[in-house]
Amino acid sequence: MSHKPIIIILGEPYSTFQEIVLKSYKNKIINKIKYPLIFVGSVDLFEKQMKKLKYSFRVNKIKFDEINNKNFNNRLINFINVDYKFKKIFDKVSTNSNDYINKCFEVSLNLFKKKKILGIINGPVSKKTFLKKKFLGVTEYLAKKTKNQSEIAMLIYNSKLSVSPITTHLPIKMVSKNISRKKIISKVKLIDIFFKKRLKKKPKIAILGLNPHCESINKFSEEKEIIIPSIKQLLKKKINVEGPFSADTFFFKKNIKKFDVVIGMYHDQVLVPIKTLFNFNAINITLGLPFVRISPDHGTNNQMIGMNKSDYKSFEYALGFFNKINAK
16 A cells, blocks of 8 residues: 555553454454554553454554555554553553553654654543543644644534534533634534535535524523524625524434534534434544544443443444545
8 A cells, every 4th residue: 555544543541442443353344444554552452452352463563764664554453552551451441541642642643743644543532531621522632732723623424414513522501601603603614614625515504503492581692692693604605504403303304314514502412413313323523633533433431341342333434434535
């Protein structure tokens, strides 16, 4: 393969992501990917977990400077090792892995800075132990790491319907104060550009209201003061938007088939419906970063670690997405 590689950060060492990677190799999902894959994480832990889960694949350890000097194929599991001291092969998630995870991200971002990679897929990390309330999510963590001062957006993508929350991992009581015309307009513009540039499609975008039935019992109405004026501004910019729609009835089949993207005001307003509709056939894409960053749409799932029962579909979807888009 002569393409630039995709970097896959293993993330939390005690998640089910390593098992999911192994299942993808067993089911020959990797054979469908036209780009070489390079994993970043602990080779020692990965090989021990592989043995415990009764898989057997050859690991190819490579050095940072070897990337782009060689052509890598996916017959082997290509690995850049990041040392991690561990006592157990499977264990509980804790802060012990924080420095290790941070190092994995730093190695991967350095590869991007040297223009050696196509994009990044990262395995799940714990918001509680790794991000420790310093960041709302990996989206915001990566924005800080790349010194990105512009707006970013979290897009949960499925080819039939995608969703994006204006606020991400905020408590409900903080949502109203954290939505604004500027945020709505900026995030919708990012999504519109992404679809046009990467998917060669002008998206039709629905915007939900915040309040039940888009009505407020307070004097201040977020719909009237923030959401409707934002929609009017976006229409002036020739972006194909409609709304606001009431969230309780919007996700009927007759409604969602008319749109490509649904914009919600808070996380669960759009994440609950998309996961109900598509289960793990969706991926988390960060828009606004200087590279394509994708994460499978599942968490660490620590309670199932070592059971060999995890679903690999979201990781398959993430890999396949790079085949689909204009990723150069």
